[in-house]
Amino acid sequence: MESRDVPCPFCGCLCDDVFVTVENNRIIGVENCCTLGNAKFLSKKRLKHPIMRKNGKWVEVTYEEAIDETARILSDAMRPLLYGWSGTIGEAQVVGVHLAEEIGALIDSTTSVCHNPSILAIQEVGHPGCTLGQVKNRADLVVYWGCNPIEAHPRHMSRYTTYADGYFIDNTASDRTVIVVDIRRSEGAKVADEFVQVKPGGDYLVLSALRAMVRGKSDVVPESVAGVKKVQLQRVADLMMKAKFGAVFFGLGITMSRGKYKNVRNAIELVSELNRRTKFTISAMRGHFNVYGFNEVLTWMAGYPFAVDFSRGIAFYNPGETTVIDLLERREPDACLVVASDPGAHFPKSTIEHMAAIPTVQIDPCVNATTALCQVQIPVAITGIEVAGTAYRMDGVPIRMKKVLETEFPTDQEILERIVIRIREIRADG
C-alpha cells in the first residue's frame, strides 16, 4: 500500500509530501524525505510492554498497573511537573493541559530549552512573520542567523528558500541572495553570498549596529563590532535595505548564546525597522515537528505558550521561575511525567539527578536516555506514523499528521485520558 503526501513527524519543517510504501503493516519505502525523517519512518526499535521498577529491577507490567501507579504518583505530588509534549499531537497535549490544571501541576515543554528566548522576545516586541510559502514565492534575500538548516532542517532550503521555485522569483539560483551569520564557518556558509563571522556572544552588538545603520546612523558605529568590520556591516545593511522581500531565519545560535532573548529581540527590532524601508520577516527555526503546536495549545487553553504553573488554581507564567530547568535545579518537583520527549539525553546533570531522585514516569514508544531516570515507562503508538492528529509547522500552519500503520499500542491521548480518569477515582475514594 502506498500513501502520498504524508507529513514527516520529525522536524519543524513538517514536510507534507512524503511518499510511504507499506507492506504487511511495515514501512518498506520512504521517498521525498531527508535522512532525519527517513530514520524516523524506518525505525523499528520500541518498548513492547509497560515497565516498572520494583525493588530496583525493571519488570513488565500491564497498562492497568502502570496507569494506576502513574495516577497515584501524580495525585500524591505537591509539585508535579508535566514535561515534554513536542513529539505528540495537539489532541494529546490538550489532555495534558487539562490534567495539569486538574492536579495543580507545572507544565512545560521542550520549548523551554530551545526557543524559550524567542517567545520572551516576541512577548516584548511582537513578531513580524509570515508563512513559509510567502518566503518561497517572494524572498529575494534570505538570512540564516545562528542556525544550521543543512543539519537540523535538511529540506528547509529546498522547500522554502534557496532552492525553491517561487512565483515572483524567476531563477532561484540567481534571484535570491543568501546571508549566513554564525560564530563559525558552518556548512551553510558555503552556499552564502555573504558570510558574517561574529565573535561568540557578540550577536546582540552586531544587531544593534545594523539597526543603527538601517536608521541611517552609521556614524555612531565603531570600526569593528564583535569581530565584524564596519565595512562588512554596512554592506549587509545595504543588501537588506535593497531587498524587495527579506526573510530572516534564526536558531539556537542566538537563542542559546549569552543574552538569549535580548538577542532575539534585537533581531526582531532590526526586522521591524527594515519594514519601514522594505518588506522583511523573521522566523524561528523550530526543532521538533510539533513543538509549536504545544505553544499554541497551551496558549489558547491557559494564555501562555509554555512554563505554566497551575499550583495556585490559576495560570501563572514566569520563565526563569516556572521553567523546567530552573525548577529541577532548585529541586522543586516531587514527581515528573515526561511525554514525547527525551530530557535524559540532553538536560544538565544536576537536573537529571533530581528527576532520578523523584518518581518519574515516561510515556514514550521507545527506550531512551530518560528511561534510565524513570520508575515507570508506558509505551505508546508512534505519532504521525501510527496515530493521526494535529501538528503546527514552525510558521504556525496546522497540518494533520497521518496514520500509515495499524497498531495495537494505545495512543498518548488514550493513556493520558486513562490517567485522568484514574486520578479522579483515587480522589473520589479519598
Place this chain on the structure above:
Amino acid sequence: MAEILLKNAYVIDPISGINGELMDIALSGSRIVEEASPKAEVIDCHGFLTLPGGIDSHTHYSGTKVNFGRYMSPEDMRAGRTARRGPMHITSGYSVPTTYGNSYRYSALGYTTLVEGAMAPLEARHTHEEFKFTPLQDSFANTLFDGNWGMLRALEDNDIKHAAAIIAWTLSAVKGFAIKLTNPGGTEAWGFGKNVSCINQTIPTFDLTPADIIKGAIRANELLHLPHSVHLHCNNLGTPGNFTCTLGTFGHVPDLNDKRQSLYATHVQFHSYGGSGWGDFCSKSEPVAKMVNLRPQIVIDMGQVMFGRTTTMTADGPMEFNLYRLHHDKWSNHDIELETGSGIIPVNYRKKNLVNSIMWAIGLELALLVENPWQCMLTTDNPNGAPFVKYPEIIALLMSKRYRDAEFATIHQDTEKRVPLPAIDRELDWHEIAVMTRAGQAKALGIIDIGKGYLSPGAEGDIAIYPLRIDDIDPSADYEKVIKGFSQTEYTIKRGRVVSRRGDAIIDGENTTFWVKPKVPAAYDMQHDTAFQELFERYYSVRMSNYPVQEEYLHRNHCIETETDL
C-alpha cells in the same frame, strides 16, 4: 428528551413580531416547541427580559491571529485570570481571553452564537480547533478571500463563475461560512510591503482594483446563493479622510438579494473618518449613515471603541503596521501565502486623546444615525475597538442621552468641535437593542432559516434571560441598571440546556460549527481543475490533499448546502 418550560418570560422577539409580552416558552431537546409535557423542568422567569440568544456577527475569538494576540501578551493574560470553579476551567486574558474565557464571558452576557471575523483558509484547522474549546457558543467562520490568488486570477479574466467556483471549493474545504474581504488588494500588496489607498487604484501584482475585487466577490457570492452576503472590511481602515473611500465602496454595491443585504460592511466606525490628517481629524458618521439609510442593500456593524487597553488584530497587515509606527509598541505580522495577511498590536484608547475620543463618538453616532436598526449591528469588532465585555455599557450609551452626555464631559474637550454626537437626541429602545444584538444579526447572516435569532416553535433553544424588569426601568435615567442587567444573565440557555447561570457556566457545553457547501456542477469542481491544482503544487507550501479541514475537526457540525447558478 429533556424539556424546559420558561414561565413568565417577558419576551422581545423582533423576528416573530413580539415586542414585550409576558409569555411561556417551551423547550424540548434542542428546540423551542409549542408546548412542553408536565415532565418539563419549570423555570420561573419572574417577568425578566427574555431575548433570543445573542449573536455576535463580527468578533475575533478563534484562530491563528487571536492566539498570537494571547501568545505575545503575557501582561494581558495575567490581567484577566480566573480560577477553576465547578465545571469552569481556569481562564486568562482580558482583551484576548483564552477560549474558555471567551466562552464563559460571552455566555454570561447571553451570547450563544459567534462569527469569527477572519479565518485564513490555510490556517483554518487552527480556527476549528479553538471552536471546539469555545463550548458554549455555536461558531461560524468568515473566510478570507481578499488576496486569494486563484480568485484574483479569475477576476482578472473577468470570469465570475470561475471565481465563484474557487470560492465554493475553498469554503467547503476549510469549512467556512462566508466570504470575508479585508482591505481587498491591500493585503496582497502588503506581501511586498505596499498597500492600496483608493478603491480604484490598480494593485501592484494583479490587474485589478479593490473595487473590481469587491464587485466580483459580491456577484460570485450571489451565484453561490450563500446564506450571508460578502462581509467587507473596507480599504483604508483608520486613515483620516477614509469616509470617501467608504462611500465610494457603498456606491458600488448592487441590490441583488431580496432576503438580506448584498454587502455587510464591518466596523464602519474605523471607516468614517474625515480630515486630511490627524490634525483636522473628525467624524464623518453623518454622510456614511445617510448612505446606509438610502441603500437597504447595505448592513453595517459599529466597531465601537471604548476607552481602556485592548489588542487590535486584523487581517489588514499594512494597517497594523501603520498603527505600529504611530504607537511604537509591539507589532506582530503574519502574511499568509497566496491568501491574505494579518497584524496585531496592543493599544490603549484614552479619553485624554482627541483622536480616540472622536473614534468613540463616531461608533455611537453611526448606531444612532442609521435609522433602521436592522442595518446596524452592535459590535466592537472585538477586541479591536474594545473587548466584548463592554457591550452592556454600549447598550446603555445607546439607550441614554444622559449617559452619553455624562461620558462626553469626561473626554477630550475639543471633541465637541469634531463630532455631531452632542446634538443627537435619539435613545434606542429595548426592541431596537434586541434587533442590533441578535435578530438583525440572524437576518444579516441569513441564518433565520436554520433556527437562529428568534423564539417561536422550531427555533433553536438559544435564549438569554436578563435580570431586568423593563417596565420598572427608565433606561434614559437608570443607565447603571441597564449596564448591570445586561452584564450577567439570570439564565443563558443554549440548545435547550441552561449553560450559564448568573455569570457562571454550569455545564461543559458542546457547540456546533456551521459551514457552507455550495453544490457546484462537475465542470466547476476545482478539485479536478488542472490549472488550480498547478497553482497549489507550485506555490503553496502544503500539498493540495493536505489543505482541506478534515471531518475530524468538526465534532458537531451543520453543513448548509446551497444550490448554485453555476
Place this chain on the structure above:
Amino acid sequence: MNVTITFRNRRNRRNPFIPIEAEMITPDAFFNNKEICVGEGNRTVHLNELADVGIEGTASSVDEIEILIRGDASLVKRVGEYMTGGTITIEGSIGMHCGNFMSGGRIEILGSADGWLGREMQGGEILCHGDCGDYCASGYRGGRRGMRGGSVEVIGSVGDFACEHIAGGDVLIHGNTGDFACAEMKGGTVTILGDTSRVCANMSNGTCYVYGCAAEMIPTFEKRGTINHEGLLFHHFRGDVANRGNGDLYTARFTYLQ
C-alpha cells in the same frame, strides 16, 4: 503592632525545596486581620503550619505595623507584594518577588534576595544588605514598564537583567551587576558603583551612572564627551541610537567587544 514570623526548619516536610508563596505576608493583611494562608506547591496551608507567628500590640494604621521575619525564608516568595505601608524586616535571606508592586512602606533584608526583588514597584523603599538575584527592580514578561517609583538599594551585587524596563524611581547598587543591566530602560535613575556589562541596551530614556567599568558597551551609543560628577570624571553617552533613544549613560570606564 509588632508581628514576628519565625519560619521553622522544613526538613521534616515532604519536600523542603518546594517554595512557599506568601503574598499575604504584608502589613496590610495583618492590619486587616486576615487569616494568613500560604501556598506550598498545590496545597494551601495556614501560615502557622510553617512558622510561629507572634503578634504584639495593636495598630491604628498600616504604617504602625512592623513585621519581622526570622528563620529560613529563602524559599518564601512574594513577601510584601502590593504592600502600601508599614515595614518588613527580614533577618536572613528572602525568596523571589519580594516587594512586587509595593507602593509604600519599607522592606529591609539583612541577608540576600532572590530574583525579581521590587518588580513593578511603584513606591516605598527596599534595602537589601546582601546580594540580589536576577531581574532586580524589573518588570514582568511582556516588556511593559518595570519599576515605576520608590527606591531600591542593594549593598551587594545583583544578577542579570537588573532594572530591565525600569520606568521610574531610584536604584543604587553598591556592587557589580550581571549582564544587560538597565536593558530597555525608559526612565528613573540607576547608579552602579561597581562594574557592569552591556548596560542600558536599547534604552529609550532615563539616567544611569556606572562608577566602575561598563564592559562590552553597546556600540550604538553616541559619545557626548566627559563630565564631572561628584568629583569624578565620567564619559557621557546618549542612546540607544538603534532604538531612537534619548537616555543618558555616564560611565567612568568602558570597553567595546571589537
